[in-house]
Amino acid sequence: MYTDFKGNKVYFSTGGINLVNDKETLCFVHGAGQNHYSFTQQIRYFVSQGYNVVAPDFPGHGFSEGNQTTSIEEDMLWLSELLAFLKIEKATFIGHSQGCLTILELAEKKPELVRGLVFVAGAMSIPVNDFLIDTSIDNPEKAYDLMVTWGQDNYGSFSISDWPGHNHLAEGNAVMKMNDSSVLTTDLKSCNLYDNGKQAASKIKINCLAVLAKFDMMTPLKKGLQMVENIKQCDYKILECGHFLPIEKPKELNALIKNYLNTLK
């Protein structure tokens, strides 16, 4: 669904359905260099489960236009303003990778917006090595290849998919190519700069869920577990897959989110 927001055309997926006032809202927040397609197998599933779903493409990502946000703090502000614009007062936020940093920041700065938090393949900080940042500047397509390849375990690398006929590696690459070519660099730098995750995590007072990937090479499992330790009440599950968990293990992730949402009722 498209809207004019802050002078730009902005896209947010609702699963093709209009938002309904009296339904609970789930807000899916994508990671670095990604867009709403990260959650293709979550968005429409949860719409059918009776939720409003909002999965925005951040500025410059996917179908959204506008100048890219350049820090996690800006990501958080943009997202909270978008939700206000859409008249959404409270939501459960599901973040993937960089999206986890955004929702951590949101939980600290705008707790009144947060009903629940699900961290998918996340951590309190996501330092990015210089090689990947430099490659994203010099040769964005090479950087996409590296991220997509690192992001999958053998299961995904051999195009094993519950989704008939899908090749995750090429699909991940194609999703990243939909964004402006400077998007990935800016996102990676935002991740690299963010240092408020530990404090934000320590202030969360609600029960959260973390779904972590055993073979995650982008946000290693041990960093995800450190985040879990720093949040007062955070259940966690570890799935046998790589960083692009929503694509590699969609059914398992959906079941975990569904169970978590039931605990919030």
Added chain:
Amino acid sequence: MSEKYKFDTMSLHSGHVPDKETGSRAVPIYQTTSYVFKDTDEAAALYNMEIGGHLYTRISNPTIATLEQRLASLDGGVSCVACSSGMAAMHLVVTAICSSGDHIVASNKMYGANINLLQHTMTRFGIETAFVNPNNLEEIEKAIMPNTKLVFGEVIGNPGLNVMNVPEVAKICKKKNVPLAIDATFNTPYLMKPISYGANIVIHSLTKWIGGHGIAIGGAIINGGNFDWGNKEKFPTISGSHFALNGISFWEEFGPSALTAKIRAEGMYNFGPSLSPNNAFYILQGIETLSLRMKKHIENTKMILEFLKENEAVSWLRHPDLHDHPDHKIAKKILPLGSGSIIVFGIKGGRDAGKAFIENVKLSSHLANVGDAKTLLIHPGSTTHSHLSSEAMKMSGLTDDMIRLSVGLEDIEDIKIDFEKGFKAAAKISSKRS
């Protein structure tokens, strides 16, 4: 293109890990029409294409999905739909994108059935096609109209063996915002991956080299995921509202895989050209040795070209790897490993001599197929293209004396001996005439 493993490894492993329940190393044949739902939630989610999985084999099947995922990974596509034949694949692509009033630009040197589909069948449904010389870039560009929704060609034309300049045609299509669909049957992804040269859709007849053993008919559509379908006015079937699934836009919900989602949700549902799981299994066995076979096909082709070049009974000889082929330069560029294993040649003495040749070879089989492990021959003018008018045949580069040879994997010395018998019989006809 993101690839963690090399071609040979993907040929063996993509799309499959040992079965969790049984440990089966080979891909199991799921010979079933349908699948028991875990609960009503899952059933609804599958019907609504919210999650991956299988509900009915007309739409998808685990054995077929393994084949699809293997093909997608070998061709560098984002997704694939396998179907009952190469012609079904072409039909699915056309009907997924085009509606009455739309227009297609297609090569005039394609396989006869491809031409028939566009020239005679699709026109009955209001879809018109402009046929163009696939090697004339200017003609292709000029033929693209505001209502053109698809440009279609073959990497290696059948049976004329012209080689389409895929990278340059892809540039034109990108400039004009029209998807380029390429039939890559004659090259297979081992010799050339059209998506890496800018094509958007790849079509294969799996019956040929990919299956490779002449035992199973099948087709596939590989989606490059590299085309922007976002123009709702131009591509309403992909980016507009779908009649089912709560009226979703495939482009908004499935993005790079929008085309294959559309094909599965509409083409496989409503037309039903599904591949059988058994055939998917047979084709998978073929793919496991694709690179080995293609190497040998190419090696044998080189040797038989040398043999035919020297043979006095041969009046003319055509293959893109020959220096005198008009498309040799582009063939060297986009098909560096070899331009496939089809050779066409003429026999001195015309139609009757050609007939005598075909009737006197024993090891080589006279039949209507290509890409088998065995050497195959046919006389297109009296068989595969007999339904085309003389003018249409000429446009496809056909002549009465033309033999199409699909070079197999036999010991090439045996094939040469076999051909000598055929040439001897042809020479008798030829000498009677002179």
